[in-house]
Amino acid sequence: MDDSALHILKTTFGYQEFRGSQSAIIQQLINGNDAVVLMPTGGGKSLCYQIPAMVRNGTGIIISPLIALMQDQVSSLQQLGVNAAYLNSTLDAAEAADIENRLLAGRLDLLYVAPERMMTPGFLGLLEQIDIALFAIDEAHCVSQWGHDFRPEYIQLSILHERFPQIPRIALTATADEPTRNEIISRLDLSAAQQFVASFDRPNICYRITQNQGNARDALLRFILNEHEHDAGIVYCLSRNKVEQTAEWLCTKGLTALPYHAGLPAKKRQKHQQRFLMEDKVIIVATIAFGMGIDKPDVRFVAHLNMPKSIEAYYQETGRAGRDGLPADAWMMYGLQDVIKLKQMMDSSEADEKHKRTEQHKLQSMLGFCELTSCRRQGLLRYFGEQLEQSCGNCDTCLSPVETWDATVVAQKALSAVHRTGQRFGVTYLVDVLQGKDMERIKNFGHDRLSVYGIGDELDSHQWRSVFRQLIAHNLLSVDIEGHGNLLLTESCRPVLRGEQTLMLRKESKQAKTARKGRKSYNTSKASDSQLWEALRACRKQLAESNNVPPYVIFHDATLVEMVERQPQNREQFSRISGVGESKLEKYADDFLAVIQSHVEQLNPEKTDTVAESLQLFKSGMTIEVIAEQRNIKPSTVYTHLAACIEQGDIKLNDVVDISEQELTAIQEAILATDDGQEKLRPVYDALDGMFEYEVLRCVRAAMTAA
Ligand code: ADP
Numbered sequence: 001m002d003d004s005a006l007h008i009l010k011t012t013f014g015y016q017e018f019r020g021s022q023s024a025i026i027q028q029l030i031n032g033n034d035a036v037v038l039m040p041t042g043g044g045k046s047l048c049y050q051i052p053a054m055v056r057n058g059t060g061i062i063i064s065p066l067i068a069l070m071q072d073q074v075s076s077l078q079q080l081g082v083n084a085a086y087l088n089s090t091l092d093a094a095e096a097a098d099i100e101n102r103l104l105a106g107r108l109d110l111l112y113v114a115p116e117r118m119m120t121p122g123f124l125g126l127l128e129q130i131d132i133a134l135f136a137i138d139e140a141h142c143v144s145q146w147g148h149d150f151r152p153e154y155i156q157l158s159i160l161h162e163r164f165p166q167i168p169r170i171a172l173t174a175t176a177d178e179p180t181r182n183e184i185i186s187r188l189d190l191s192a193a194q195q196f197v198a199s200f201d202r203p204n205i206c207y208r209i210t211q212n213q214g215n216a217r218d219a220l221l222r223f224i225l226n227e228h229e230h231d232a233g234i235v236y237c238l239s240r241n242k243v244e245q246t247a248e249w250l251c252t253k254g255l256t257a258l259p260y261h262a263g264l265p266a267k268k269r270q271k272h273q274q275r276f277l278m279e280d281k282v283i284i285v286a287t288i289a290f291g292m293g294i295d296k297p298d299v300r301f302v303a304h305l306n307m308p309k310s311i312e313a314y315y316q317e318t319g320r321a322g323r324d325g326l327p328a329d330a331w332m333m334y335g336l337q338d339v340i341k342l343k344q345m346m347d348s349s350e351a352d353e354k355h356k357r358t359e360q361h362k363l364q365s366m367l368g369f370c371e372l373t374s375c376r377r378q379g380l381l382r383y384f385g386e387q388l389e390q391s392c393g394n395c396d397t398c399l400s401p402v403e404t405w406d407a408t409v410v411a412q413k414a415l416s417a418v419h420r421t422g423q424r425f426g427v428t429y430l431v432d433v434l435q436g437k438d439m440e441r442i443k444n445f446g447h448d449r450l451s452v453y454g455i456g457d458e459l460d461s462h463q464w465r466s467v468f469r470q471l472i473a474h475n476l477l478s479v480d481i482e483g484h485g486n487l488l489l490t491e492s493c494r495p496v497l498r499g500e501q502t503l504m505l506r507k508e509s510k511q512a513k514t515a516r517k518g519r520k521s522y523n524t525s526k527a528s529d530s531q532l533w534e535a536l537r538a539c540r541k542q543l544a545e546s547n548n549v550p551p552y553v554i555f556h557d558a559t560l561v562e563m564v565e566r567q568p569q570n571r572e573q574f575s576r577i578s579g580v581g582e583s584k585l586e587k588y589a590d591d592f593l594a595v596i597q598s599h600v601e602q603l604n605p606e607k608t609d610t611v612a613e614s615l616q617l618f619k620s621g622m623t624i625e626v627i628a629e630q631r632n633i634k635p636s637t638v639y640t641h642l643a644a645c646i647e648q649g650d651i652k653l654n655d656v657v658d659i660s661e662q663e664l665t666a667i668q669e670a671i672l673a674t675d676d677g678q679e680k681l682r683p684v685y686d687a688l689d690g691m692f693e694y695e696v697l698r699c700v701r702a703a704m705t706a707a
Pocket residue numbers: 015016017018019022039040041042043044045046047295297323324556578
């Protein structure tokens with residue numbers, strides 16, 4: 001591995017080692033070769049191009065489709081002390097010109113650009129004049145015409161290779177499926193690139209799916225209040241109306257929930273997104289229009305109030321939870337109504353027949369996934385062609401195994417009811433017939449005279465609906481393609497009808513059993529630790545506000561968690577926390593150390609009195625340097641401790657510093673002359689032309705206060 005890459009990882013990013021294939025990918029680019037990277041969200045894709053861009057000569061050009069994402073990445077890099085900038089439509093002409101000048105002067109390590117700007121003759125002309133370290137094509141699945149993130153400009157990106165054949169390129173995406181991957185490779189002319197395909201497992205996400213028994217909204221509220229009252233999350237709904245209503249309703253329950261959908265004015269959407277990024281505990285209620293380009297790492301839950309239209313969509317949407325690797329929940333509630341609605345939406349779309357059939361098929365797979373009685377994670381990964389040997393222990397079916405029952409006879413009754421009524425009716429009507437309801441409509445059709453009329457009183461109507469839903473999920477019934485919601489028999493229902501096949505179905509529990517109390521991103525049983533956690537979060541929030549960046553750009557939750565666990569006492573220890581690089585050490589160590597210090601002192605005043613400890617060692621005859629080394633703090637800190645002791649009268653000034661009477665007078669005069677009530681030492685230091693160290697000045701001042 002290239003030494004400089006590892007060095008940058010440690011000093012700039014503050015991480016100790018590369019993850020997974022990061023180092024191989026980085027090496028590939030440093031060597032000047034191309035790469036295609038498929039890695040799940042949160043896998044650490046950004047480092048794969050950021051580090052080689054910094055190692056290689058010239059500027060790394062990153063093509064990124066979303067403005068919010070660019071801004072986020074650039075502010076994070078700037079916090080790390082990296083020369084990074086972006087060019088997009090939010091900049092005015094002067095700002096853009098300034099960045100172009102920096103680019104031409106070779107003063108940028110990384111430049112993020114929107115694809116439409118990338119392809120302008122003006123920008124391509126600029127690129128001809130500079131050294132380019134690499135091209136990174138982020139969200140590369142945007143070249144795929146079938147995906148819902150399709151960007152026409154992405155297709156033109158193949159000309160990069162023609163115009164700049166020597167420059168290494170890296171295409172990255174978290175979209176897992178093979179057709180998309182092949183499309184990326186062929187459209188971007190990357191067939192010679194090495195492919196890096198990571199596992200798509202997201203072990204920190206707990207998957208939970210329950211059936212909607214008409215109580216979805218209450219269940220959602222319970223889930224949030226019980227498990228994520230203080231967290232940021234996303235709630236997905238199928239329609240704009242439902243988005244609005246749900247957001248409003250959650251607000252009446254005391255939560256901060258903001259709607260987000262394509263029908264809102266752009267300004268308002270922008271504002272809601274911004275609040276989601278900048279504030280703590282904001283819940284976004286959205287249609288799928290929200291999410292791509294949201295890099296917020298501490299989204300603790302993603303909830304679906306409706307079923308997504310495919311497993312791909314489910315994976316992508318739930319994947320927005322827990323990018324930081326800390327525990328997160330993917331929670332979903334769905335019902336038969338979703339399936340019918342989705343079918344209707346698909347049917348009314350403009351797509352051709354072949355495309356529609358694919359979509360139907362994907363929906364069917366999604367439904368099957370919802371009805372799984374085995375491990376969800378295994379099912380999810382299997383769909384993407386990955387094998388997980390053991391069940392995961394972190395999904396609803398693992399946490400509370402599903403009970404099944406022999407539903408063969410009941411299924412036969414349901415299937416016969418569909419058959420006898422001519423495959424022209426929906427679930428509600430069929431259940432009425434099976435239960436022998438005394439209804440005008442049934443009589444008008446003469447269905448009260450059918451053999452299936454009233455043969456189903458062993459189940460209540462909820463249970464019957466569940467049976468029908470599962471029959472659809474098992475593909476024994478299908479919902480009419482015209483979208484009227486009437487059920488049709490499928491080929492595969494024959495063996496069950498004839499009694500040649502037993503059918504096991506899941507037993508519905510009345511309540512979602514998997515709710516766990518008090519699960520938080522930071523899970524601790526110690527009250528004192530959660531006090532410190534809150535104090536650190538408050539400190540981070542304040543710093544974020546004064547720097548005008550989202551809190552996670554200052555430090556991720558994972559870094560704060562480590563601070564709570566290790567409680568660093570000095571800069572050296574602080575620098576060893578993962579996520580603390582040189583720039584952030586310089587900028588923020590003192591603020592966070594002060595929070596930790598005051599926490600420790602509050603907890604344990606005598607034993608941890610750090611001043612007293614320094615004093616004791618000093619009195620025992622140790623020099624300041626030895627004390628500093630033994631206590632693993634800086635000598636200047638020991639001086640500060642001793643100055644406090646001088647002020648308290650515990651020791652004398654000349655016990656600590658060795659200066660003449662004349663020198664003492666000079667310092668005292670300078671202190672008095674520069675005194676403006678702010679107790680700053682800098683003016684004193686300057687007034688004395690830097691003849692005395694700050695430590696000496698501090699002790700003299702302490703002696704003056706004591707006297
Ligand atoms: P992706 O773009 O693949 O979704 P990111 O690049 O945003 O993922 O990285 C996800 C998180 O993992 C970020 O918080 C990032 O700082 C962190 N991360 C990435 N690489 C490492 C590493 N080698 N060690 C520790 N943390 C890492």
